[in-house]
Amino acid sequence: MIAEARKAFFVMFGFVAFVWLVQLANYAGDYALSRDYGVVSGDSGTLPHLLTAPFLHWNWAHLESNSGPLFVFGFLAAYRGVVRFLGLSLVVAVCSGLAIWFFERGGADTVGASGLVFGYFGYVVVRGLFDRHLIDTLIGVVMAASFAYLLTVAVPGTPGVSWLGHLGGLTGGVAGAWLFRDRHRKPAGSARSSADAADTVTGAAPAVGSAKPTNRDALPATPTDNPRAALHKELRDMGLL
Structure with missing residues (x-):
């Protein structure tokens, strides 16, 4: 996890730096890139721009207000796996853009x-619930409590912003948490339970000269038998133990 967190940091640093470089080119061209590669509701010619619009902004204040949350939420979304994060980004960009394309009014670019x-925020808040990771669940609770005010600009009637894009991104983040959930996670001790079940089915007998241990003289529990073993491992990986 530490290695993935390191990669996530550099990925998000490069991502934000790239967005700022695009803004420099956009500013130098009198924001022609925003006019030519934005999403316009109902215009089929702008559907490919679902993947370009997130990199563009109308002014420096617009970019500055997005950069901090983009880096923080992006890093928290990426530290469990950069490949999964790239897939999530695609889902969020498409959902956010389609919400604008289908429902925005007035032909705004x-x-x-x-x-x-908003997509990364939604993903971080619910990811722990789908993956059943205690640490991620706690992070989601903290983020939800700290940044709940963001939801005020993802509701109808918010002036001056594309609340549809925010709501679409939030929906895409929650959908991405479910699509990219950890399907291979098993409860602690499941491997031993499976082995015991296999012995019962096959009727395997103890080796000659050995006795099956009773509850009183059973071997000490292995770390995987401890229900808190997964949590302890995550804390050790993060350097907290």
Whole structure:
């Protein structure tokens, strides 16, 4: 996990740096990139721009307001696996862009990374519940409590912002948490339980000269028998134990 966290840091640092470089080029061209590669509701020619609009902004203040949350939530979304994070980013960008394309009114040209911000936020909040990771669940609770105010700009009637893009991104983040959930996670002690069940089915007998231990003289429990073993491992990986 430490190695993945290190990769996540550099991925998000590079991502934010790239968005700022795009903004420099956009500013130098009088924001022609935003006009040419944004998402316009109902315009089929702008559907490919679902993947370009998150990198573009209308002004420096727009970019500055997105950069901090983009880095923080992006890092928290990526530290469990960069490959999974890239798939999540695609899902969020498409969901956010389609919400704008289908439901936005007035033919506005919409750009900005805020859809990704809301998508990563939604993913971080619910990921621990789908993956059954205690640490991720605690992180989700803290993020939800600390940044609940973000939801005020993902509801109808919010002036000056594309609340549809925010709501679509949030929906995409929750959907991504379910799509990319950890399907291979097993409860602690499941391997031993499976082995015991196999012995029962096959009727395997103890070796000659050995006796099956009773509850009184059973061998000490292995670390995997401890229901808190998974939590202890995660804390050790994070350097907290």
